[in-house]
Amino acid sequence: MNTFWKSALAASALVLLSATASLAAKTDLVLGVVLEPPHLDPTAGAATAIGEVVYANVFEGLTRINAKGEVLPALAESWTVSEDGKVYTFKLHKDVKFHDGTAFDAQDVKFSLDRARDDKSVNPQKPLFAAIDTVEVVDPLTVKVTLKQPNGDFLYNMGWAAAVIVAPESADTNKEKPIGTGPFKFDTWAKGSQIVISRNPAYWGTPVALDKATFRIIPDPAAATAALLAGDVQAFPVFPSYEAVPQFQADPRFKVVIGTTEGETVLGMNNQKPPFDNLKVRQAIGHAIDRKTLIDGAMFGLGTPIGSFFPPHHPAYIDLTAESAYDPALSKKLLAEAGHPNGFKTTLKLPPPVYARRGGEIIAAELREIGVEAEIIPVEWAQWLEQVFKGRDYDMTIVSHTEPNDLNIFARDNYYFNYTSPAFREVIKQIEATSDTAKRTQLYQQAQKILAADAPVAFLFQLPKTGIWDAKVEGLWENGPIPANDLTAVKWAE
Structure with a gap:
């Protein structure tokens, strides 16, 4: 074969290899x-970075949440609900296997739900399972879940990352x-x-x-x-x-x-630590923040101001931003009434996300205008989870809460805000027990108003996607x- 044909053949082979590589890259x-993520087990960690990798990709639940926020079947192909709204009977898909070859069946569902609601559970969203009374295996492909009382959010809750189904054989090693x-x-x-x-x-x-x-x-x-x-x-x-x-x-x-996202971005305050145990101090902090300046400076104009802990795209949302509108003069007045006419010194722990680091600098500058000196302490995500979220060792912090339908975090015991309101907790109980849409909307709006008035955090903006x-x-x-x-x-x- 002459040199020309050898060269042409080699060139053709190169083009073919290149095309093949290109096609392969497209998969x-x-x-x-x-x-x-700190690890990869969504049933054992609160970090949203876990779900961003494994949700719907590696792990599945009985139900799943789609791009529109709708509840769809997942490992449960269908379900029925009793007339009293307390008994859910799930029919499971057949011939499902875990990645290690272990067969999936109703026993895995019972194991996962019982494990999540156990007294020793480390599930980061344990309240999701609090409504469950019993989990029964009817047959290998049928599970009956009986609730203590009707819960309008139950099917949605079963679609969270923290509610994915795991096998007893591998549950303890899912982190790595x-x-x-x-x-x-x-x-x-x-x-x-x-x-x-x-x-x-x-x-x-x-x-x-x-x-x-x-x-x-x-x-x-x-x-x-x-x-x-x-x-x-x-x-x-x-x-x-x-x-x-x-x-x-x-x-x-x-x-x-x-x-848009479910990410309510807040300036968290430790409600049991002076001076943040004083309502007027927390209100003063809220009125010291110019949300427009914050969104323009930290987010380059991307973000929606919020005045309570609720996403603006939700049908039950009400605009309460006026309750904590930017008013430095009012902030100074409230501080004086709270016994801090000259302000005070505090700390602001900031995790890595841009909204926190940049936003923290803007907020610290605005707080100085009312006499509050906030020392900025940058922390890595693992440190934030350990010190702030778990240890509640902080004064103030900035974070976006991106979990869906998470208004109830303000009703939890020992949550890192250290906020306690019997009135708010009662409203959350009513929401959980109500299926009627109009009634739930009314209760959601009541809950938003309580939070806006109590100012357990300074509500900043809804995080864009x-x-x-x-x-x-x-x-x-x-x-x-x-x-x-x-x-x-x-x-x-x-």
Whole structure:
């Protein structure tokens, strides 16, 4: 064979290899995430970063929440509810297996629900299971759950990440080696770098289009921008560099989708620690914050002001921002009435997210205007969880609560706000026992008003979902009804 044909053949082979590699790449996806999860078991940790990797991908529950916030069947293919609203009978899918080959059946459901509500449970959302009275195995594919009283949120609650079904054989090792029933199985975790999941060939349901998904951990906003522009990351479902959004909106290679989340961003205050045990001090803090300046400065205009702990997109939302409107003169007056005419010194612990670090600087500057000197203490996410969330060792902090339908956190014992209100707790009990939509709306609005008046935290803004990804990527969520990167419908356009 002459040199020309050898060269042509080699070139053709190179093109073929290149095309094959390109096609293969279209079944893989690299996603950027800001926070590294402390572990990968959503039934044993409160960090939303856990669910952002494993929810609907690796683990599944009886029900699931979709991109619109609707409740859909998952491991339960159907269910019936008794006339009194207390007995739920779930019919399970057959021929379902966990990733280690263990068969899934009704015993796994009973184990998971009983484990979550046990006295020794470490489930981060234990109140979700408080309504359960008994869990009975009717047959291998049927489970009957009896509630203590009707609960209008029960099916929704069973769709949370904390309610996924796990197997007794692997439950204790799910933190480092998660084994679920989902369409993806866990592959590797390079700590500080990335987590890789791959398609589960034995999946019981509709197969996913992706062969592999890599969650690349990139906490730095500048690095996130560079990674997207270079193609090292093809999607950032929650992009952290708000100031760079216009750059990507002008670039046809990318799709920019600004949606909403369940993330109520608050300035948390330790209600049992002086001076924050004084209502007037907490009210003074709230009136010292200019939400527009905060949103413009920390979020580059992306975000919706809130005056209570409720998402503006919810039908029961009422605008209570006037209750804590920006009024530094009123703040000083309230501080004087509380016995702090010259202000006081305090600390502000800030976790890594941009909204917290940048927002904290703005808020600290505004607090100085009313005589409150807040020392900024940056902490890593694991430190925040240990010191603030678990240890309640803090004065003030900033965080977005991205769990869905989580108004009831203000009714929990020993929650990190240290807020106690019998009136609020009673309203939450009524909400949980009510199925009527109109009545629930009335109760939700009553609860919002109580929180706005009690000011257990300073309500700041609703966190936006700034999604940026390759224009050829389809199926990622526009909004964030729950903290998740559900990849079950994600694919590359032809």
